[in-house]
Amino acid sequence: MQKMWTLLLIVLLSSPLFPQGGEANVPGPSFKDVLELKSIGSPVISPCGSHILFTVREVDWDKNGDDTEIWLSRDQGEPFQLTRTLDGSSSSPSWSPDGKWISFLASRGDKGQQIYLIRPDGGEAFKVTDFAEGINSYIWFPSAKSFVFSATNPQTDMLKSREKDYGRFEIEDGEYRLTHLWTVKIDINNPSEAKPLTSSEEFTVGSYDLSPDGTKIAFDHRPDPLINSSTKADISILDINSGEITPIVTQPGSDGNPEWSPDGKWIVFRTKMGDNRYFINSELARIPAQGGQIEILTKSFDENPNLIDWKKQGIYFSASERVFIRLYHLDPSTGKIEKLSGFPENISGISFADDGNTIAFSGYDRTTLREIYTTKIDHIKLKVLTHFTEEVSDWRLGTREVIIWKSKDGTPIEGILWKPADFDPKKTYPLLVNIHGGPTGTSRPVLVSGGVYPYVQWLSKGALILQPNYRGSAGYGESFRSLNVGNLGVGDMWDVESGVKYLIDQGIVNSDQVGAMGWSQGGYISAFLSTNSTMFKALSVGAGISNWVTYYVNTDIHPFTRHYLKATPWEDMEVYKKTSPMTNINKAQTPTLIQHGEFDRRVPIPNAYELYQGLQDIGVPVKLIVYKDFGHGISRPKEQLASQWHNWQWFAKYIWNEDVEIPIEQKSKK
Numbered sequence: 001m002q003k004m005w006t007l008l009l010i011v012l013l014s015s016p017l018f019p020q021g022g023e024a025n026v027p028g029p030s031f032k033d034v035l036e037l038k039s040i041g042s043p044v045i046s047p048c049g050s051h052i053l054f055t056v057r058e059v060d061w062d063k064n065g066d067d068t069e070i071w072l073s074r075d076q077g078e079p080f081q082l083t084r085t086l087d088g089s090s091s092s093p094s095w096s097p098d099g100k101w102i103s104f105l106a107s108r109g110d111k112g113q114q115i116y117l118i119r120p121d122g123g124e125a126f127k128v129t130d131f132a133e134g135i136n137s138y139i140w141f142p143s144a145k146s147f148v149f150s151a152t153n154p155q156t157d158m159l160k161s162r163e164k165d166y167g168r169f170e171i172e173d174g175e176y177r178l179t180h181l182w183t184v185k186i187d188i189n190n191p192s193e194a195k196p197l198t199s200s201e202e203f204t205v206g207s208y209d210l211s212p213d214g215t216k217i218a219f220d221h222r223p224d225p226l227i228n229s230s231t232k233a234d235i236s237i238l239d240i241n242s243g244e245i246t247p248i249v250t251q252p253g254s255d256g257n258p259e260w261s262p263d264g265k266w267i268v269f270r271t272k273m274g275d276n277r278y279f280i281n282s283e284l285a286r287i288p289a290q291g292g293q294i295e296i297l298t299k300s301f302d303e304n305p306n307l308i309d310w311k312k313q314g315i316y317f318s319a320s321e322r323v324f325i326r327l328y329h330l331d332p333s334t335g336k337i338e339k340l341s342g343f344p345e346n347i348s349g350i351s352f353a354d355d356g357n358t359i360a361f362s363g364y365d366r367t368t369l370r371e372i373y374t375t376k377i378d379h380i381k382l383k384v385l386t387h388f389t390e391e392v393s394d395w396r397l398g399t400r401e402v403i404i405w406k407s408k409d410g411t412p413i414e415g416i417l418w419k420p421a422d423f424d425p426k427k428t429y430p431l432l433v434n435i436h437g438g439p440t441g442t443s444r445p446v447l448v449s450g451g452v453y454p455y456v457q458w459l460s461k462g463a464l465i466l467q468p469n470y471r472g473s474a475g476y477g478e479s480f481r482s483l484n485v486g487n488l489g490v491g492d493m494w495d496v497e498s499g500v501k502y503l504i505d506q507g508i509v510n511s512d513q514v515g516a517m518g519w520s521q522g523g524y525i526s527a528f529l530s531t532n533s534t535m536f537k538a539l540s541v542g543a544g545i546s547n548w549v550t551y552y553v554n555t556d557i558h559p560f561t562r563h564y565l566k567a568t569p570w571e572d573m574e575v576y577k578k579t580s581p582m583t584n585i586n587k588a589q590t591p592t593l594i595q596h597g598e599f600d601r602r603v604p605i606p607n608a609y610e611l612y613q614g615l616q617d618i619g620v621p622v623k624l625i626v627y628k629d630f631g632h633g634i635s636r637p638k639e640q641l642a643s644q645w646h647n648w649q650w651f652a653k654y655i656w657n658e659d660v661e662i663p664i665e666q667k668s669k670k
Contacts (some may be wrong), residue, residue, distance in 0.1 A: 009100060015054060025660075028397050028460030031644045035059055035637050036451045038388055040370045041068070042349025046095045049353030051076050051091040053082075053102060054359045054372050059637045066637070067373060070104055072120065073385045076374055090116075092137065096144040103128070103147070105135060115147060117186070129184055130191035136179060139508075142214040146185045147196065150205055153177045176225050178204040181217065181238070184554070197238060198245070211638045212264045215240055216289075218248075220256035220269075227556050231276040232255055235269055237289065248291040262312045265289055266299070266420065270307060273334060277563045278440065279481040284317060297330060301337055302477040311356030313449065318348065320475035322414060323402055323444045327361075342380035344373070346444055360385075366400040366445035392448060396421040398459050400445040402608075405502035408494035411471060411483065415499055416445050418455065418465035421507035428510040428639040430463040430655050431503060433496060433536075435518030435525045439488075440481055443478060452595065452634055452643035453517060458651075464509060470495035470525070486566050488548075488579040489528035496525065497535055512537065513655050517647065519595075520603060520632065521542055527581040527611055531588040532618075538654035540593040540647055543603045543632055546611035547582045549573075554604035565589030585614040591621035595643060623650070640663035 007019040041055030068089035073079040083090035085106045091107040091113075102120055105113040108127075112134015115265045118125040129135055131151055137147035155177070179198040197217070198205060208219035217238040222229045233256045235249035248267065249255045253274035258267050268286045274297070284298045284305050297315070298305050303582045305317040305328070315330040321339075325346040329338045344363035351360045357377050364370045369389045375382050398420045407413050420429075434453060449455045455465055469475065470492045471483035484491045489640040496516065515538040518526045523544025530539050545551045552561045562568060569576045577583045594616055596608035608624060615622040625646050628641050634643050645662045652658040 012536070026454075026457050029392075031454055031457065031641055031648075034448060034454070034456055035640055035644075037369070037391055037448065037450070040362055040372060040386065040388060041091075042362060043351050044093050044095060045351045045353045045358065045360040045373050045374070046120075047099045047354040049355060049358030051095075051099075052076065052079075052351075052374060053095070054079070054360075054362070055387075056081070057089075057092060061637060064638045069101075072102075073372070074120065076383060076385060079372070079385055082118065082123065088113075094138075097140055097142050099143045101144070103138070103140065104137070107134065114191075115149065115184075126188060127191050127376055128186055129194060131182070131184075131194055139208070139210050141183075141210065142212070143318050144439060147181055148181060148183050148208070148210060149194075150179055150181055151194075154181045164431065173226055176204075176621045179206075179225065181205055181208060181219065183240075197240065197243075209259050209288075211260050211407050212262060216264075218258035218260060218267050218289075221256060228559060231559070233589065235267065235287075237267075237494060240566045244631070246291065248289075249294070251294070257307060259307060259310050260289070261286075261310050261332075266310075268307060268310055268315060268332075271296075272304065276559075278560060279478065279485060279563070281478045284315065284330070290634065296583060297332060297335060298337070300335070301328075305473065308350050309352050311352055315355045316350065318350065318362075320442055322475045323416065323442060323469065324475075325444075340377070340380075341453065342375075342382070344382075347373075364446065368449060369447055389447070395448075395456065396460065397447055397456065398446070402445060403502075403515065403520060405499055407471070407491075407498045407659075409491070411480075411491075411495070413468060413470065413495045413499060414476075415466055415468040416443050417503070418459055418467075420462055420464070420521050422462075423464075427509060428508060430465060430513035431500065431509040431515075432458055432463050432651065432655070433466045433468065433500060433514070433516035435468065435470070435492075435496060435516060435522035436473070437518065437520030437522045438474070439470070439484060439492075439521045440474045441521070442473050442475045443467035443469055450640070452519065452640060452647065454644045454648050457648065461656075463655075464503070466499055466503065468496055468499045472521075486575060488564055489525065489532070489581070490579065492525045493528055493532060496529065497533060500535055508540055511535075513588065515655050517542065522544075523595075523603070524581070525591075528579075530590050530592045530611070530615070531581045531584040534589065536590050538593075538651050539590050540595065540650060541611065542595045543597060544594075544607065544611070545581075545603055546607045546614075547580045548576045549580070550606050550610055551603065552576075554606055556601045582607050582610060582614055586618055587613075588615055591650075591654045592623075593646065594622065594624040595634075595646065595662055596626055597622070597632060597634065598626050599630065600632045602632040621654075 034061050039057040043052050043054040052073040055068050056280045058065050060067045070083040070090045070093045071079045072082040088107040090106045094103045101117050107113040113129040116125040117434045132154045136149045136150045150449050182194040184194040185192045203221040204225045206220045220233045220235050222233040229400050231254045233254045235258050236245050238245050253276050255271045257270045271285050282304045285296045287294050303319045305319050308316040345365035347363040349362045360374045362370050373382050397585045401417045403417050404414045477627045491523035517540035523542040526539050527540045527544040527546050529637050565575050594608050612624040649660040652660045
């Protein structure tokens with residue numbers, strides 16, 4: 001019965017009977033304006049350091065998707081669009097080692113994406129591969145005459161025959177397709193036949209890297225591609241000429257993302273040295289290319305380092321530092337780690353030229369959208385190549401402040417406070433709390449945020465927005481990330497409520513107009529607030545966990561629960577009860593909107609139905625929106641637009657006491 005009511009609700013919300021209402025009633029830029037902002041991808045700098053490729057993603061409303069194309073800044077000049085894939089996207093751009101060609105992945109009438117080549121000065125692109133079901137990733141050989149690429153094996157003839165005779169079914173954890181490495185030579189006239197480099201049925205290939213001389217490949221692999229097998233990843237070296245594979249890292253736990261040193265003598269890789277709990281720091285380690293003793297390089301660094309590149313000047317990695325993303329230099333001979341300064345507050349996608357000194361990267365701070373920059377490492381002088389922030393130059397976007405308060409147990413908690421453009425410290429404002437996912441995510445000070453929540457419009461309406469980096473968030477060290485182990489929900493609630501109380505005590509928040517929302521782990525914390533807190537007037541639970549037992553037996557990442565709750569339900573049911581929102585469902589009183597993807601495997605939809613039914617049973621106002629054909633995230637623009645309207649409508653009703661009609665365009669009858 002509950003599913004019938006949910007389906008009826010979805011039909012009503014999408015039917016022409018739902019009355020029209022103009023988006024003109026929404027202050028600030030429209031929801032569509034925000035969703036239509038272009039999104040910049042990671043840059044790729046040419047070997048000489050003069051030219052820079054990057055991707056730009058734009059919304060395609062007609063196809064209810066997006067289109068990603070490659071742009072080029074030649075001689076660090078004004079960028080222009082290089083590719084135009086009419087029925088799909090172009091992605092994964094790369095320069096040939098001699099700088100004469102640009103390669104990219106695209107699906108142009110093929111079964112899957114293939115490797116294409118185009119000249120830097122433009123012209124028609126030609127296809128290099130014509131591989132069964134498409135290419136996953138690729139790397140140029142140093143000779144610039146061929147590629148190594150990874151691809152997933154096609155469906156076997158046996159499975160095709162079985163489907164023909166018995167229909168479609170799958171044995172859980174027992175059926176999958178492996179990924180392997182291939183090589184293909186470049187022929188400008190016709191796609192060449194690819195040749196396999198690995199083919200074993202005993203492993204599937206993950207990340208890989210070519211040696212500087214192009215004779216060997218370092219790659220990580222695990223027994224199968226199942227998500228929970230990631231903890232079994234090892235590293236081996238493939239000799240391309242002989243085909244011999246030599247294991248070099250075979251210790252327990254996950255070891256991966258191998259990269260060669262510039263001289264080809266070492267392999268640097270990511271590892272947790274056998275401890276794969278989600279909240280434990282990962283490390284960068286190195287090992288001789290022929291195998292030997294593993295040396296941890298980041299013992300003194302208390303965060304998760306993300307390897308970027310190993311150049312003759314040393315190893316470069318990025319990592320979170322509180323709410324910011326920084327660039328670091330590691331000297332492998334001394335172990336000294338240096339944070340590099342002079343960059344925007346947050347940087348990513350760092351790409352090095354051959355000199356190891358010239359870089360391109362994407363960056364942003366609280367006053368800009370993401371832009372593409374270039375500079376020299378030894379003399380930081382930023383040059384910005386794009387100007388996408390101009391798209392919002394006439395928007396009144398207010399300010400973003402990093403604030404800190406103490407939680408119930410005295411733990412310092414940091415967060416981002418968004419203030420409207422006309423903020424007056426002598427007035428009180430409605431407050432909306434947005435809780436990030438993870439839990440090892442991080443809220444950062446950004447100028448504009450889209451997705452499923454209408455931040456910009458709430459600011460324009462005169463609300464404050466608080467984004468707490470509750471215990472468990474990344475950027476504050478391993479001990480902080482471990483604070484909610486065995487205490488999920490409980491400690492998280494302390495952090496959120498104390499942040500709200502801090503702002504109320506500052507005299508800038510109206511305690512009668514406070515709401516909260518979040519997706520994934522943020523949705524779980526919102527659900528926990530719905531049954532354990534009386535501080536909020538409205539809540540929105542996005543893809544949230546309502547019962548840890550329900551979650552444990554349904555999710556695709558069972559170890560997550562065992563790591564954070566330190567037991568299975570059958571070993572310690574009490575900790576599952578303590579941390580589950582459903583345990584105190586009879587205490588719930590806050591009107592709650594629930595949003596969930598129909599085919600979510602990370603937080604399966606039974607969690608939504610359980611909370612929905614429980615709130616209905618005790619008479620708490622509740623609405624469940626099921627987004628059809630989606631998994632854990634809402635990724636298509638029309639459904640993102642719908643989810644923004646659903647949140648806008650819900651909080652308008654319970655925070656501002658306003659009835660909002662969601663506009664439905666009704667075509668006139670001829």
